[in-house]
Amino acid sequence: MSARDHDFDPDDNFAFGAADDEGDDSEHEGDIEVLAWQWLLRINPGDEESAVQQFQAFRETLGDDDAPESVQAALEAATDWRSSFRIAEDERTTLIDALTTLSERFRVEINWDVEDPTDDDALAGASTSALLEAAYDQLRVAGYTLWTWDTGDDTVAGVIAPRDDDEGMRVIGHGLGFDLRPGPG
Template identity: 75%
Template sequence: MPTRDDEFDPDDNFAHATGHDFDEGDAEHEGDLEVLAWQWLLRINPGDEEAATQQFQAYRELLGDDDDAEAVRDALERVTDWRASFRIDETERTTLIDAIETLAERFRVDIDWGVEDPTDAVALAGASTGALIEAAYDQLRVAGYTLWTWDTGDDTVAGVLAPRDDDEAMRVLGNALGLDLRPGAG
């Protein structure tokens, strides 16, 4: 089992840590939160193991010795914000569009928001956050990706993009990390 002092080897994907696929409740086992964090980062940075590795190192430094589930979620959110995730006030529609477009650009996916100028707050006044997320979700699915969101407990909306082929793994990882993931829900 790797420890924080062990040299991190991104090629092993922590496969030796548990020797099995993750099921609900796995996060309760010692060290599994680190494994889950790494698997999460791999999936939200598809094809970019270097970015996942950088975020994982930043996550380890930020987390320190605090390994409770809430601290893990907070650390993951901080190290991935606007790189592989977003958390935006739900009333800030232009910022939400900018965040999703920034993440979608990594996969060369352009989103049609259904308004002439998606940077114009006045033009977006009639569009709900949920409708914008749904529009992005639908177009990302066609391109092979899923937009995931979760309840933040406040007036923000948070989310990530991951390959559509990883939908089941994202559900399991989200659950194990304590995130109530929903595909494309605003």
């Protein structure tokens, strides 16, 4: 019986991680779902309802394709602008908007140290890396970590999670195939 044959119970965080009855504990069809669920819980702290909605969207998008690129794409699609972002590197105002929106979920207000963070001209001298660093520093003080990963193109992507679970984020991110790093990297 596969993980997809079970009803998903969001309170059973390790339901699919147990060894099967045949004794073959080296591969589990549900491992990706377990990791995805743990990822979603961490990037939606205290908001299990959002995590459940995003998990269902992830499962629908992923289908039966568990290739690392497909898993990442399905997670990004399920969480985009809800608990993650993926923005073109040169779209600084959109990056600020995304990070402001996501940080508001944690009641953190980021000071961008720019006269008007909604004005492209005012942001002309600010690099994407400097903006990510400003967000990272202020989120850390508030108890959160901004995580980004290599997208393989000219975009920047990331999530915000509680700082006290940095090691868990590293392990889960690696298991999902994300080249995860804190801040702008």
